[in-house]
Amino acid sequence: MRKPKVKSRKAKIQRRESEVNEIKLLEEWIESGKPDCGINPLSVEPLPDKAPVGRLADGSFSRYTGCTRFSQLPLSKKTQDGLALSKYKTMTDIQRASLPHALCGRDILGAAKTGSGKTLAFIIPVLEKLYKARWGPEDGVGCIIMSPTRELADQLFEVLKSVGKYHGFSACVLIGGRKDIDSEKEHVNGMNILICTPGRLLQHMDETPNFDCSQLQVLVLDEADRILDVGFKTQLNAIISQLPKHRQTLLFSATQTKSVKDLARLSLKDPEYLSVHEESTTATPSGLMQTAIIVPLHQKLDMLWSFIKKHLNKKILVFLSSCKQVKFVYEAFRKLRPGVPLKCLHGRMKLEKRIGIYSQFREEKRSVLFSTDVASRGLDFNKAVDWVVQVDCPEDCATYIHRVGRTARYLSGGKSLLFVMPSEMKMLEKLREKKIPLQVTKAKAEFLQSVSGLMAALLVKYHDLQPLARRAFATYLKSIYKHKDKEIFDVTKLPVEEFSASLGLPMTPKIRFLKQKIKGKTVSEALSVMPENITNENLLELPIKNPNPEKSEEEVEDEDDILLSKDTQNAGEAKTAEAVDALPASRVLKKKKLKINVHRPLGxxxxxxxxxxxxxxxxxxxxxxxxxxxxxxxxxxxxxRYAKMRQELKLMDKEDKALDRQRLKEKRIKEKIKWKRGRDEEEGEEEDEDDLLGSDANVGRERAKKQKIYFDSDGERDDDSFKTSIKADSVSVAEQEELALKLLSSMHS
Incomplete structure (x- = not known):
């Protein structure tokens, strides 16, 4: 029985020695081929696929800067086996550029297009860093990977499990919304890798006993520009203050920050800035076909419904501004039954439901997902998304890039559609300045199906939809009101009456955050807050050119005939009045206010x-x-006539007073009856108490009462005779003496 133990002990010793020798070999290899600081490995001539790898015959090591395959990198056998199991062979541009620097222990600022493989660019250095440090469970937290959303954190954990399958590191996901935080507190101190959101990590730092990050080796920020934004500023500052400064920091995002303040907050030391697509002709994936369509605000739902009906066999991701809009559009369209599965995803949902919907949408081939920007960053859907539809214009160009990045992942293709209102035409110019090619079109009137009338009918039939519609209306206007770029997003230019009618609302809700009430006209006509130098003239007179002239009009598929096949180069000739079409038949708007002359003669x-x-x-x-x-x-x-009316009023007054007296009398009688009934009940309770307490309590109560003296009327004491009670203090002294004599005489006789 002891021999197997000896063998297992020997096997452990041999395995440990082999790991030590492997780590020594890897460190020598990395040190020998370390790239110079400030050099982009993409500029180095790539290695051939069949080039020798590792230690060569002359004792030197092969070059790994500029390699194109994972097998050519100085990685441990466990990592190589995990990559082979996950079928990762060839590296992407961001991986080729960042991995040679990251394996050397340098800080990285990585920027690349969406879907370009940034996750592996920091997962591999994390595994190798802890492996070479021989990190174990007793060493505590060695790496923290922060993500802005829960869904992205869960996705990162899945990639870590697949690539690091043969490593013995412990890892967990710390995200908000879970009820088992107590069990997390029990096990978090024994974890080596934490994948978390900033809020949940800070909660454990504040509440979990003995939570220690003093030995942290690597800090990773995925979607770094979002985490460094104002929304996470307070949480991130509190987290960074509790982390050691001597660590490796990796920042990755599709739109990377270069702010000196942000980099100083993270204590970065000579970071390598690697923007692999900075000199590219486009900032978005090359396989992405991007289209913008001019749609008035009150026709957005009509256009969205028509688009969904035209693409029932596609996988569509629809972006809206607020949670309330997502919920309302999902509930309304679900009742209209377009003929395709519908789902919704927003930040107000519970964690289990969010992850469930995300997983279902990943596996489906045909479906429509209404979502806020919670699904705009980092998420990689298993089966490719065919269309990304942005019903509401993104706040900035970075948000647009992240939204359309959910399709056309890696080498696959995809399509995107952006709804642009006439007041948001300036956004097209800013997108072109960021190297985003857009083909601007107009909708075909014959394919536009109006659903505004159906919306009004739904709000009447389903009473729970009307408050949803009101909140969707208010939250959309509030989102426009809060956008920073007022050159594009100006709430004073929105036709709110037409918009509320398109949602099926019978009346326009009041807008609290605006200074004046909106009645009958657009906000620009109702408010006086609009600057004088801003006019509605020439809003649409923008030179719109074909951003990608290499593509011909014939490349547009037949399924896209809901859009015009010809580019609207002369769209500037359109006027605002032409963009606003006739209102739906759900209600008729008052174009003019009713004027009342206050100086008109009276009587x-x-x-x-x-x-x-x-x-x-x-x-x-x-x-x-x-x-x-x-x-x-x-x-x-x-x-x-007046005298007669006075007499009638007097009689009516007398009758009213008599009725009032009778009512008060009846009220007093009822109160007396009620009071007497309650008193009888109390006396009955006292008798019950006497029975329970015994005779001693009765004796005490009798002593508490005032004593009375009884005398017979004829001088003889008889219990059955008539008795008169006289209080002693109410009788004079002479009368008391006379009564005492009578009492004594009766006793002697």
């Missing part, structure tokens, strides 16, 4: 008799004597 009512002659207003109250000149009233008749 000009005219009364006519049966013959059509004019009479004074009070002529009906008395008989009239019509003369040729004027009409006179009989004052005596009027006085008699």
């Amino acid at each position: 000009t009512r005219v009364v006519f008799d049966e013959e059509g002659n004019t009479l004074p207003p009070l002529a009906k109250l008395a008989e009239t004597k019509v003369s040729a000149d004027s009409v006179h009233l009989d004052k005596n008749k009027v006085n008699e």
Whole structure:
């Protein structure tokens, strides 16, 4: 029985020695081929696929800067096996550029297009760093990977499990919304790798006993520009203050920050800035076909419904501004039944439901997911998304890049559609400045199906939809109001009456965050806050050119015939009045306010008799004597009528007072009955208490009462005879003496 133990002990010793030798070999290899600081490995001539790898015959090591395959990198056998199991062979541009620097222990600022493989660019250095440090469970937290959203954190954990399958590191996901935080507190101190959101990590730092990050080796920020944003500023500052400064920091995002303040907060030391697509002709994936369509605000739902009906066999991701909009559009379209599975995803949902919906949408081939920007960053859907539809214009160009990045992942293709209102045409110019090619089109009127009337019917049939519609209306306007770029997003230019009618609302809700109430006209007409130098003239007179002239119009597929096949180069000739079409039949708007003349004369009512002659207003109250000149009233008749009315009012007043007295009397009687009933109940309870307490309590209660003296009427004491009670303090002294003598005489006899 002891021999197997000896063998297992020997096997462990041999495995440990082999790991030590492997780590020594890897460190020598990395040190020998370390790239110079500031050099982009993409500029180095790539190695051939069949080039020798590792230690060469002359004792030197092969070059790994500029390699194109994972097998050519100085990685441990466990990592190589995990990559082979996950079928990762060839490196992407961001991986080729960052891995040679990251394996040397340098800080990285990595920027690359969406879907370019940034996750492996920091997962591999994390595994190798802890492996070469021989990190174990007793060493505690060695790496923290922060993500801005829960879904992205869960996705990172899946990649870590697949690539690091043969490593013995412990890892966990710390995200908000879970109820088992107590179990997390028990195990978090024994974890080596933490994948978390900033809020949950800070909660453990504040509440978990003995939570220690003093030995941290690597800090990773995925979607770094979002985490460094104002929304996570306070949380991130509190986290960084508790981390050691001597560590490796890796920052990756599609839109990387270069702010000196942000880099100073993270204590970066000579970071390598690697933007692999900075000199690219486009900032978005090359396989992405991008289209923008001019849609007035009140026709957005009509256009979205028509688009979904035209692409029932596609996988579509729809972006809206707020959670309330997502919920309303999802519930309304679900009741209209377009013929394709519908789902919604927003930040107000519970964690389990969010992850469930995300997983279902990943596996489906045809579906529509309505979402906020919670699904705009980092998420990689298993089966490719065919269309990304942005119903509401993104806040900035970075948000646009992240949204459209959910399709056309890696080498696959995809399509995107952006709804642009006439007041947001300036966004097209800013997108082109960021190397984003957009083909601007207009909708075909024959394919546009109006659903505004159906919305109004739904709000009447389903009462729970109307408050959702009101909140969706308010939250959209509030989102536009809060956007920083007022050159594009100006709430004073929105036709709010038409927009509320398109949602099916019978009346326009009040907008609290605006200074004045909106009645009947657009906000720009109702408010005086609009600057004088901003006018509605020439809003659409923008030179719109074809951003990608290499593509011909024939490349547009037949399924996209809902959009015009021809580019709208002369879209500037369109006017704002042409963009705003007729309103739906759900309600009729008042274009003009009712004007009331406050200076009009008063008391000009005219009364006519049966013959059509004019009479004074009070002529009906008395008989009239019509003369040729004027009409006179009989004052005596009027006085008699007034006297009669006074008598009637007096009688009515007496009757009312009598009824009031009777009502009060009945009320008092009822109160007395109620009080007496309650007193009887209390006496009954006291008797029950006496029975329970015994005779001693009765004796004490009798002593507490005032004593009375009883005397017989004829001088003889008899219990059955008539007795009169006289209080001692109410009888004079002489009478008391006389009574005492009578009592004594009766006792002697």
